[in-house]
Amino acid sequence: MSAGRLENGLRAFWIVLLVFLYAPLAVVVFFSFNSINSSARFAGFSLQWYEQLFRNEAIVAALTNTVVLAMVSTIIAVIIGGLLGYGFYRYRLGRLSWLVWLIYLPVIMPDIVFGIAEMTFFVAINERLGILSPGLGTMVIAHVTFQVPFVALLVNARLLSLDPQLFEACHDLYAGPWQRARFFLLPVLRPAILSSFLLALTLSIDDFVISFFTAGPQSTTLPIYIWSAIKKGVTPEVNAIATLMIGSVFLVAFFSLLVQHGPSGGRPSKGGRRA
C-alpha cells in the first residue's frame, strides 16, 4: 500500500464522513423551504412554514421558553460552577473531599435516570411543601445541576495548569481577595470561563430528556414541541423549527471559533455532557 493511495483513500473517507454528519441537518433545512407538505419530493421554494410558525402562539411561547431556559441556566451554572471549581482548587476540603467525587455522578448517570430522579424528587417535594411545581423553574434547576460539574471541572483544570507561585505573588503584593479576583483570577480564567459558558450552553441546547421529564404544561420548549408534533410524522413546520435551532447552533459554533482564535486562545472542548 503506497502512501499516496492511503492519502487519497483517507480524503475520500473524510468527505463521505462529512456527508454523513451534515446530510441529516441539510435535509431538515432543505425541506423546511418546501412548498408542499413532503420530505420526499421538493416542489418549489416557499417561506410559508416560517410565516405559519411565527403566527403560532404556542411555538413563539416555546421559543421564548427555550431561550430563557438556556440563558438563565447557563449563567447560573457558570457562576456556581466557577466558584466551585475555584473552591476545590483553593481549599483543602479535608473531611469534605468526597464532595469532589460527587461531581462525577452525572458522568455515569444516563440522562434518562437523571431526568426521572429529578422529576420524582420535584413531585415529592411539591406534594409536601407546595413548592417546585413543574415548570421553567424546575427545568432551570435540573439544567444547572448537570451543567455545574462540567463548568467546575473546566475552571479547576485551568487553575491546576497555573504556576502556584502566582498566588503567592498576589499575596506578596498585598492584593486583597477582591483585587486578586479582579486583577488576577478573572483575567487568567477568562478563556476557561468563556469555554465553560459555551459548553454549558450547548449542553442545555442539546438536552431533551431532562427537560422533557421536568417540564410543566406551561413550559414547553421547542424540542418538546417537536417531540409531540412528530408523533404524527415529520412536517415542514417541524423542519422549519428545527432549522431555526440548527441556525442558532451554527452561530454558537462561530463564536467558539472566535474564542479559539482570540488573544488568550482557550479552546472549548466538548467531550460530551458525560465527559
Place this chain on the structure above:
Amino acid sequence: MLFTVAPGALFILVFLVLPSVYLVGMAFLSSGPYGLPTLPLSLQSFRELAGFGFLGWSPGNLYTLIRSVWQTLLATALVILLAYPAAYYISTRPARWRPLMLLAIVVPSWTNQVIRSVGWMNIFAPGTPVSDLAALLGLTAPQMGLFPSQFAVIVGLVYNFLPFMVLPLYAAFERLDTEQVEAARDLFASPVAVFRHAVFPQTLPGLMAGIVLVAIPAFGMYVVTELLGGGKATMIGNLVARQFAQASNWPLGAAGAMIMIAVTLIGLKVLRDLGRRLSGDREVVL
C-alpha cells in the same frame, strides 16, 4: 471557602444526591394506586423486572436488557471503525486546519438530540431516494421507509456519538510518537503490524476514554430508540421511561434505573480490566 464551595456543593447535594437517593429508595417500595410508590418495603419491582408477573415468567424485559447491551456494543464498534481513520486524518493535516476540522466533527452533536433524529426520519421516510434505493436492492419492502427499524437505531446511535470518539482519539494521535511508527516501517512491518504494535498501544488511552464517552450514553439512550426504533429496537431506557408515563409503575421504573446504573458500572469495570490487559499493565488507563 463558604462563599465559593457552599453554593455549588449545596446545589449538588440537594438537587443531585438527594433525588438519586430518593430514586434508590423508591426501587424498594411497593407500587400503590396510580403506580405511585407506597410502603411496605418489598423486592416486588426487581422480581417483576426479571420477568415474573401474574401470568408466570416472561422473557420480555430480559430481551430488552440483552438488546440494549448488544446495540450498544454494535454502535460502539462501528463508531471506533469510523473514528480511527477520521482522527488519524485530522492529525496529519496542517496545524491551522485541525481546529476547523474538529469543529466540523463536533458541531452536529451540538444540535438538539431530537432534531438529529428528525433529520434521519426525513432521510429514512417512505419515498425518499435512500428508502427507494433500499427497496430497489430488496432490503426493505417497497413503499416502506427505513424506519422504524433496528438499522435506523444503529445509524442514529453512531451519528450521535461519533464525535465523542473522534476527539479523544485525535488527542492521542496528536501526541503519537511517530519515531516508533517509522522504526516499525523501517523494519518492514506490514501496515497491520505497524498499527498493532506501534499505533494501537499509543492510542489506547484515547480509545478507552472514547469508549466510555460513547458506550455509557448509548446504553442509556432514549430519544433515538423512541423516534427511530419502534417496538423491535427498544432499549432499557425506554422500558424505564415507560414506567413513569404510560405504564405507570414508579417502583418498577426505579428498579430499572438501578439496573442501568449497575450495568454501567460493571461495563466500566470490564473496560478497565481490558485496558489493563491490553496495555500490559504498563499504566492505569482509566
